[in-house]
Amino acid sequence: MTTVSFRNIRKVFGDTVTIPSLNLEIEAGEFVSLLGPSGCGKTTTLRMLAGLEQPTEGVIAIGGQPVQDLPPAQRDIAMVFQSYALYPHLSVAENILYPLRKRGVPRSQWPEMQRRVAQLLQLDALLERKPRQLSGGQQQRVALGRALIRNPKVFLLDEPLSNLDAKLRAHMRAELIELHQRIRTTTVYVTHDQLEAMTMSTRIAVMNGGVLQQFATPDEIYYRPSNVFVAGFIGTPAMSLVDAQLARAASGFVARAGGLELRLPSSALIATAGTEVVMGLRPEDITLGAGPLRARVKVVEPIGHETIALLDCGGAALCARVASDMPLARAMRAGDEVPFDVTLAHVHVFARDSGLRLNRDGAAAAAPARSRAAA
Protein backbone atom coordinates (compact mmCIF):
# COMPACT_ATOMS: atom_id res chain seq x y z
CA MET A 1 0.00 0.00 0.00
CA THR A 2 1.29 3.39 -1.01
CA THR A 3 0.85 7.02 -0.03
CA VAL A 4 0.13 9.82 -2.54
CA SER A 5 1.05 13.46 -1.93
CA PHE A 6 0.31 16.66 -3.77
CA ARG A 7 2.51 19.46 -2.36
CA ASN A 8 1.98 23.07 -3.45
CA ILE A 9 0.74 21.92 -6.84
CA ARG A 10 -0.04 24.71 -9.25
CA LYS A 11 -1.42 24.19 -12.75
CA VAL A 12 -1.69 26.94 -15.33
CA PHE A 13 -3.11 26.44 -18.84
CA GLY A 14 -2.01 29.43 -20.96
CA ASP A 15 -3.13 32.49 -18.97
CA THR A 16 -5.61 30.56 -16.83
CA VAL A 17 -4.74 29.33 -13.36
CA THR A 18 -6.72 26.09 -13.09
CA ILE A 19 -5.25 24.99 -9.75
CA PRO A 20 -3.63 27.77 -7.68
CA SER A 21 -2.07 25.64 -4.93
CA LEU A 22 -3.15 22.14 -4.02
CA ASN A 23 -1.97 20.23 -0.95
CA LEU A 24 -3.33 16.76 -0.38
CA GLU A 25 -1.85 13.88 1.62
CA ILE A 26 -3.48 10.52 0.83
CA GLU A 27 -2.68 7.66 3.19
CA ALA A 28 -1.73 4.17 2.08
CA GLY A 29 -4.77 2.03 1.23
CA GLU A 30 -7.25 4.89 1.11
CA PHE A 31 -10.06 5.29 -1.40
CA VAL A 32 -10.14 9.03 -2.00
CA SER A 33 -12.72 10.71 -4.21
CA LEU A 34 -12.05 14.03 -5.90
CA LEU A 35 -15.53 15.55 -5.93
CA GLY A 36 -16.78 18.85 -7.29
CA PRO A 37 -18.75 20.57 -10.02
CA SER A 38 -17.77 20.48 -13.68
CA GLY A 39 -14.55 22.38 -14.38
CA CYS A 40 -13.30 22.41 -10.75
CA GLY A 41 -10.04 20.67 -11.67
CA LYS A 42 -10.70 17.04 -10.65
CA THR A 43 -9.57 15.46 -13.92
CA THR A 44 -6.58 17.78 -14.20
CA THR A 45 -5.49 16.69 -10.70
CA LEU A 46 -5.86 13.01 -11.62
CA ARG A 47 -4.05 13.49 -14.94
CA MET A 48 -1.14 15.15 -13.14
CA LEU A 49 -0.91 12.15 -10.82
CA ALA A 50 -1.04 9.81 -13.83
CA GLY A 51 1.68 11.77 -15.63
CA LEU A 52 -0.60 12.75 -18.52
CA GLU A 53 -0.32 16.40 -17.50
CA GLN A 54 2.71 18.21 -16.06
CA PRO A 55 2.18 20.45 -12.98
CA THR A 56 3.40 24.01 -13.48
CA GLU A 57 4.88 23.98 -9.94
CA GLY A 58 5.01 21.66 -6.96
CA VAL A 59 5.77 18.09 -6.03
CA ILE A 60 3.69 14.95 -6.59
CA ALA A 61 4.95 11.97 -4.61
CA ILE A 62 3.93 8.31 -4.77
CA GLY A 63 5.17 6.28 -1.83
CA GLY A 64 7.28 9.27 -0.78
CA GLN A 65 9.13 9.43 -4.13
CA PRO A 66 8.68 12.55 -6.28
CA VAL A 67 7.22 11.47 -9.63
CA GLN A 68 6.26 14.73 -11.32
CA ASP A 69 9.14 14.41 -13.79
CA LEU A 70 8.62 10.70 -14.52
CA PRO A 71 6.66 9.47 -17.57
CA PRO A 72 3.37 7.62 -16.82
CA ALA A 73 4.89 4.18 -17.44
CA GLN A 74 7.42 4.66 -14.63
CA ARG A 75 4.90 5.68 -11.97
CA ASP A 76 3.45 2.23 -11.28
CA ILE A 77 -0.12 3.47 -11.51
CA ALA A 78 -3.08 2.16 -13.49
CA MET A 79 -5.92 4.28 -14.77
CA VAL A 80 -9.49 3.44 -15.80
CA PHE A 81 -11.22 5.96 -18.00
CA GLN A 82 -14.89 6.84 -18.41
CA SER A 83 -14.79 5.37 -21.93
CA TYR A 84 -13.16 2.06 -20.76
CA ALA A 85 -10.88 2.28 -23.85
CA LEU A 86 -10.97 -1.49 -24.57
CA TYR A 87 -9.47 -2.81 -27.80
CA PRO A 88 -12.50 -3.93 -29.84
CA HIS A 89 -10.60 -6.50 -31.95
CA LEU A 90 -9.10 -8.25 -28.91
CA SER A 91 -10.88 -10.77 -26.68
CA VAL A 92 -11.49 -10.10 -22.98
CA ALA A 93 -8.48 -12.26 -22.10
CA GLU A 94 -6.25 -10.42 -24.61
CA ASN A 95 -7.46 -7.04 -23.35
CA ILE A 96 -6.64 -8.00 -19.77
CA LEU A 97 -3.23 -9.37 -20.70
CA TYR A 98 -2.32 -6.42 -22.90
CA PRO A 99 -0.40 -4.46 -20.21
CA LEU A 100 1.73 -7.54 -19.46
CA ARG A 101 2.63 -7.93 -23.13
CA LYS A 102 3.47 -4.23 -23.40
CA ARG A 103 5.72 -4.33 -20.35
CA GLY A 104 7.47 -7.52 -21.32
CA VAL A 105 6.28 -9.58 -18.33
CA PRO A 106 7.45 -13.19 -18.99
CA ARG A 107 4.68 -15.27 -20.60
CA SER A 108 5.08 -17.98 -17.99
CA GLN A 109 3.57 -15.58 -15.40
CA TRP A 110 0.51 -14.63 -17.47
CA PRO A 111 -1.84 -17.56 -16.68
CA GLU A 112 -1.58 -17.07 -12.92
CA MET A 113 -2.03 -13.28 -13.19
CA GLN A 114 -5.01 -13.71 -15.52
CA ARG A 115 -6.56 -16.31 -13.21
CA ARG A 116 -6.30 -13.99 -10.20
CA VAL A 117 -7.92 -11.03 -11.97
CA ALA A 118 -10.60 -13.09 -13.73
CA GLN A 119 -11.57 -14.63 -10.40
CA LEU A 120 -11.51 -11.29 -8.58
CA LEU A 121 -13.81 -9.67 -11.14
CA GLN A 122 -15.86 -12.74 -12.10
CA LEU A 123 -14.73 -12.67 -15.71
CA ASP A 124 -13.95 -16.40 -16.12
CA ALA A 125 -16.98 -17.09 -18.34
CA LEU A 126 -16.33 -14.08 -20.57
CA LEU A 127 -12.65 -14.47 -21.43
CA GLU A 128 -13.19 -15.48 -25.08
CA ARG A 129 -15.72 -12.77 -25.90
CA LYS A 130 -15.05 -9.50 -27.73
CA PRO A 131 -15.96 -6.20 -25.98
CA ARG A 132 -19.00 -5.68 -28.25
CA GLN A 133 -20.48 -8.92 -26.87
CA LEU A 134 -20.43 -7.53 -23.31
CA SER A 135 -22.83 -5.36 -21.31
CA GLY A 136 -21.67 -1.95 -20.03
CA GLY A 137 -21.01 -3.36 -16.57
CA GLN A 138 -19.03 -6.28 -17.98
CA GLN A 139 -16.94 -3.92 -20.13
CA GLN A 140 -16.29 -1.90 -16.99
CA ARG A 141 -15.06 -5.01 -15.20
CA VAL A 142 -12.70 -5.82 -18.09
CA ALA A 143 -11.30 -2.27 -17.94
CA LEU A 144 -10.78 -2.75 -14.18
CA GLY A 145 -9.16 -6.13 -14.80
CA ARG A 146 -6.73 -4.64 -17.31
CA ALA A 147 -5.79 -1.98 -14.75
CA LEU A 148 -5.46 -4.44 -11.87
CA ILE A 149 -3.44 -7.16 -13.56
CA ARG A 150 -0.11 -5.48 -12.89
CA ASN A 151 -0.80 -4.94 -9.19
CA PRO A 152 -0.25 -1.18 -9.52
CA LYS A 153 0.72 0.88 -6.49
CA VAL A 154 -2.09 3.35 -7.16
CA PHE A 155 -5.35 2.89 -8.97
CA LEU A 156 -6.82 5.95 -10.73
CA LEU A 157 -10.45 6.03 -11.86
CA ASP A 158 -11.94 8.89 -13.87
CA GLU A 159 -15.76 8.83 -13.67
CA PRO A 160 -15.76 5.09 -14.44
CA LEU A 161 -19.48 4.61 -13.81
CA SER A 162 -20.92 7.57 -15.65
CA ASN A 163 -21.76 5.60 -18.82
CA LEU A 164 -23.88 3.08 -16.94
CA ASP A 165 -27.62 3.23 -16.21
CA ALA A 166 -28.76 3.94 -12.65
CA LYS A 167 -29.28 0.32 -11.63
CA LEU A 168 -25.96 -0.87 -12.99
CA ARG A 169 -24.21 2.10 -11.43
CA ALA A 170 -25.50 1.11 -8.00
CA HIS A 171 -24.37 -2.47 -8.63
CA MET A 172 -20.90 -1.46 -9.82
CA ARG A 173 -20.56 0.95 -6.92
CA ALA A 174 -21.04 -1.94 -4.51
CA GLU A 175 -18.60 -4.07 -6.55
CA LEU A 176 -15.94 -1.37 -6.43
CA ILE A 177 -16.33 -1.00 -2.65
CA GLU A 178 -16.00 -4.74 -2.23
CA LEU A 179 -13.01 -4.87 -4.58
CA HIS A 180 -11.22 -2.14 -2.68
CA GLN A 181 -11.91 -3.87 0.62
CA ARG A 182 -10.21 -6.95 -0.76
CA ILE A 183 -7.19 -5.50 -2.57
CA ARG A 184 -6.65 -2.31 -0.49
CA THR A 185 -4.78 -0.61 -3.32
CA THR A 186 -4.60 3.16 -2.78
CA THR A 187 -7.29 4.54 -5.07
CA VAL A 188 -8.03 8.03 -6.38
CA TYR A 189 -11.49 8.33 -7.89
CA VAL A 190 -12.85 11.31 -9.84
CA THR A 191 -16.58 11.93 -9.73
CA HIS A 192 -19.13 14.72 -9.73
CA ASP A 193 -21.66 12.33 -8.17
CA GLN A 194 -21.85 12.93 -4.42
CA LEU A 195 -23.62 9.61 -3.81
CA GLU A 196 -20.66 7.74 -5.30
CA ALA A 197 -18.19 9.78 -3.27
CA MET A 198 -20.18 9.42 -0.03
CA THR A 199 -20.68 5.66 -0.32
CA MET A 200 -17.27 4.59 -1.61
CA SER A 201 -14.65 6.83 -0.08
CA THR A 202 -12.52 6.64 3.03
CA ARG A 203 -12.08 10.40 2.50
CA ILE A 204 -13.45 12.93 0.03
CA ALA A 205 -11.57 15.92 -1.39
CA VAL A 206 -14.25 18.47 -2.27
CA MET A 207 -12.98 20.95 -4.88
CA ASN A 208 -14.39 24.14 -6.33
CA GLY A 209 -12.72 26.47 -8.81
CA GLY A 210 -9.42 24.57 -8.50
CA VAL A 211 -9.36 25.07 -4.72
CA LEU A 212 -9.65 22.26 -2.18
CA GLN A 213 -12.63 23.09 0.05
CA GLN A 214 -12.48 20.20 2.51
CA PHE A 215 -10.65 16.88 2.75
CA ALA A 216 -12.35 14.63 5.27
CA THR A 217 -14.41 11.48 5.82
CA PRO A 218 -17.90 11.39 4.27
CA ASP A 219 -19.49 11.78 7.72
CA GLU A 220 -17.31 14.74 8.62
CA ILE A 221 -18.18 16.42 5.34
CA TYR A 222 -21.90 15.80 5.80
CA TYR A 223 -22.15 16.66 9.50
CA ARG A 224 -19.45 19.33 9.73
CA PRO A 225 -19.05 21.01 6.34
CA SER A 226 -16.19 23.48 6.61
CA ASN A 227 -17.82 26.17 4.50
CA VAL A 228 -21.01 27.21 2.71
CA PHE A 229 -19.93 25.66 -0.59
CA VAL A 230 -19.46 22.17 0.90
CA ALA A 231 -22.67 22.57 2.92
CA GLY A 232 -24.72 23.34 -0.19
CA PHE A 233 -22.96 20.82 -2.45
CA ILE A 234 -23.30 17.71 -0.26
CA GLY A 235 -26.71 16.29 0.59
CA THR A 236 -29.90 15.53 -1.35
CA PRO A 237 -32.18 17.41 -1.03
CA ALA A 238 -29.65 20.16 -0.38
CA MET A 239 -29.25 21.90 2.95
CA SER A 240 -31.43 25.02 3.20
CA LEU A 241 -29.15 28.05 3.45
CA VAL A 242 -30.68 31.30 4.71
CA ASP A 243 -29.13 34.68 5.46
CA ALA A 244 -29.43 35.74 9.09
CA GLN A 245 -27.93 38.12 11.60
CA LEU A 246 -26.85 37.16 15.10
CA ALA A 247 -28.32 39.31 17.88
CA ARG A 248 -27.53 39.08 21.59
CA ALA A 249 -30.11 37.09 23.62
CA ALA A 250 -30.31 36.11 27.29
CA SER A 251 -28.45 32.82 26.96
CA GLY A 252 -26.50 33.41 23.80
CA PHE A 253 -27.63 34.48 20.34
CA VAL A 254 -30.84 34.74 18.46
CA ALA A 255 -30.60 34.31 14.69
CA ARG A 256 -33.40 35.73 12.58
CA ALA A 257 -34.06 34.88 8.94
CA GLY A 258 -37.51 35.87 7.67
CA GLY A 259 -40.01 34.28 10.04
CA LEU A 260 -37.40 31.90 11.39
CA GLU A 261 -36.06 32.79 14.81
CA LEU A 262 -33.63 30.40 16.46
CA ARG A 263 -31.89 30.70 19.81
CA LEU A 264 -28.35 29.39 19.71
CA PRO A 265 -26.18 29.09 22.83
CA SER A 266 -23.06 31.25 22.65
CA SER A 267 -20.95 28.18 23.49
CA ALA A 268 -22.03 26.67 20.15
CA LEU A 269 -20.56 29.41 17.98
CA ILE A 270 -17.30 31.22 17.39
CA ALA A 271 -19.04 34.55 16.70
CA THR A 272 -20.12 37.86 18.17
CA ALA A 273 -23.48 39.61 18.16
CA GLY A 274 -24.06 41.53 14.95
CA THR A 275 -22.25 38.97 12.76
CA GLU A 276 -23.91 38.46 9.38
CA VAL A 277 -24.23 34.72 8.89
CA VAL A 278 -25.69 32.04 6.67
CA MET A 279 -27.66 29.44 8.60
CA GLY A 280 -27.82 25.92 7.23
CA LEU A 281 -30.59 23.43 8.04
CA ARG A 282 -30.64 19.92 6.66
CA PRO A 283 -34.10 18.61 5.66
CA GLU A 284 -33.98 15.92 8.36
CA ASP A 285 -33.32 18.51 11.07
CA ILE A 286 -36.70 20.17 10.51
CA THR A 287 -39.54 18.30 12.23
CA LEU A 288 -42.93 19.04 10.71
CA GLY A 289 -46.27 18.72 12.48
CA ALA A 290 -45.54 20.24 15.89
CA GLY A 291 -43.38 22.99 17.36
CA PRO A 292 -43.23 26.71 17.98
CA LEU A 293 -42.46 27.77 14.39
CA ARG A 294 -44.83 28.18 11.42
CA ALA A 295 -44.28 27.86 7.68
CA ARG A 296 -46.39 27.84 4.53
CA VAL A 297 -46.12 24.69 2.38
CA LYS A 298 -45.17 25.65 -1.20
CA VAL A 299 -44.56 22.29 -2.86
CA VAL A 300 -45.11 18.68 -1.75
CA GLU A 301 -42.92 16.05 -3.44
CA PRO A 302 -43.67 12.41 -2.56
CA ILE A 303 -40.64 10.26 -3.51
CA GLY A 304 -41.70 6.86 -2.21
CA HIS A 305 -40.53 6.20 1.34
CA GLU A 306 -40.42 9.90 2.16
CA THR A 307 -42.08 13.14 1.19
CA ILE A 308 -40.14 16.32 0.59
CA ALA A 309 -41.83 19.61 1.54
CA LEU A 310 -40.62 22.99 0.28
CA LEU A 311 -41.61 25.63 2.81
CA ASP A 312 -41.74 29.37 3.14
CA CYS A 313 -41.13 30.64 6.65
CA GLY A 314 -41.83 34.38 6.39
CA GLY A 315 -39.45 34.72 3.43
CA ALA A 316 -36.94 32.02 4.44
CA ALA A 317 -37.03 29.09 1.99
CA LEU A 318 -36.69 25.76 3.79
CA CYS A 319 -36.80 22.12 2.79
CA ALA A 320 -38.04 19.37 5.10
CA ARG A 321 -38.55 15.63 4.78
CA VAL A 322 -41.30 13.53 6.35
CA ALA A 323 -41.61 9.73 6.33
CA SER A 324 -44.37 8.97 3.81
CA ASP A 325 -46.21 6.71 6.26
CA MET A 326 -46.82 9.68 8.62
CA PRO A 327 -50.41 10.98 8.31
CA LEU A 328 -49.00 14.49 7.81
CA ALA A 329 -47.16 13.42 4.66
CA ARG A 330 -50.46 12.37 3.05
CA ALA A 331 -52.51 15.27 4.40
CA MET A 332 -50.10 18.10 3.53
CA ARG A 333 -51.13 20.36 0.61
CA ALA A 334 -49.54 23.38 -1.03
CA GLY A 335 -50.81 26.50 0.76
CA ASP A 336 -51.24 24.81 4.17
CA GLU A 337 -49.66 26.36 7.21
CA VAL A 338 -47.69 23.81 9.22
CA PRO A 339 -46.06 24.01 12.63
CA PHE A 340 -42.48 22.84 12.83
CA ASP A 341 -39.42 22.63 15.04
CA VAL A 342 -35.70 22.62 14.36
CA THR A 343 -33.03 20.44 16.00
CA LEU A 344 -30.98 23.35 17.29
CA ALA A 345 -27.85 21.27 17.97
CA HIS A 346 -27.71 20.49 14.23
CA VAL A 347 -27.99 24.04 12.90
CA HIS A 348 -24.95 24.97 10.80
CA VAL A 349 -23.73 28.56 10.91
CA PHE A 350 -21.30 30.14 8.44
CA ALA A 351 -19.82 33.65 8.23
CA ARG A 352 -21.48 35.45 5.32
CA ASP A 353 -18.29 37.22 4.22
CA SER A 354 -15.78 34.32 4.28
CA GLY A 355 -18.27 31.43 4.02
CA LEU A 356 -16.39 29.64 6.83
CA ARG A 357 -18.03 27.50 9.47
CA LEU A 358 -18.63 29.21 12.82
CA ASN A 359 -19.89 26.22 14.84
CA ARG A 360 -17.54 25.10 17.56
CA ASP A 361 -16.21 21.60 16.77
CA GLY A 362 -18.45 18.92 18.14
CA ALA A 363 -21.13 21.40 19.18
CA ALA A 364 -23.13 21.41 15.96
CA ALA A 365 -23.74 17.78 15.24
CA ALA A 366 -22.19 14.58 16.39
CA ALA A 367 -21.24 12.45 13.40
CA PRO A 368 -21.81 8.74 13.96
CA ALA A 369 -18.51 6.87 13.80
CA ARG A 370 -19.11 4.66 10.79
CA SER A 371 -16.80 5.88 8.05
CA ARG A 372 -14.93 3.30 6.04
CA ALA A 373 -11.47 2.76 7.49
CA ALA A 374 -8.47 3.02 5.18
CA ALA A 375 -6.96 -0.27 6.25
Ligand code: ATP
Ligand atom coordinates in the same frame (compact mmCIF):
# COMPACT_ATOMS: atom_id res chain seq x y z
P1 ATP B 1 -15.53 17.79 -15.52
O1 ATP B 1 -16.30 17.20 -14.37
O2 ATP B 1 -16.36 18.63 -16.41
O3 ATP B 1 -14.67 16.79 -16.24
P2 ATP B 1 -13.21 18.69 -13.99
O4 ATP B 1 -13.46 19.10 -12.59
O5 ATP B 1 -12.61 17.35 -14.20
O6 ATP B 1 -14.53 18.88 -14.85
P3 ATP B 1 -10.96 19.68 -15.46
O7 ATP B 1 -11.19 18.83 -16.66
O8 ATP B 1 -9.84 19.32 -14.57
O9 ATP B 1 -12.28 19.82 -14.61
O10 ATP B 1 -10.78 21.18 -15.95
C1 ATP B 1 -10.51 22.26 -15.05
C2 ATP B 1 -10.36 23.53 -15.84
O11 ATP B 1 -9.18 23.49 -16.61
C3 ATP B 1 -11.52 23.79 -16.81
O12 ATP B 1 -11.82 25.16 -16.79
C4 ATP B 1 -10.95 23.37 -18.14
O13 ATP B 1 -11.52 24.10 -19.19
C5 ATP B 1 -9.47 23.72 -17.98
N1 ATP B 1 -8.61 22.83 -18.79
C6 ATP B 1 -8.48 21.49 -18.65
N2 ATP B 1 -7.62 21.01 -19.56
C7 ATP B 1 -7.19 22.05 -20.29
C8 ATP B 1 -6.27 22.22 -21.38
N3 ATP B 1 -5.61 21.17 -21.89
N4 ATP B 1 -6.10 23.46 -21.87
C9 ATP B 1 -6.74 24.53 -21.34
N5 ATP B 1 -7.60 24.45 -20.32
C10 ATP B 1 -7.83 23.23 -19.80
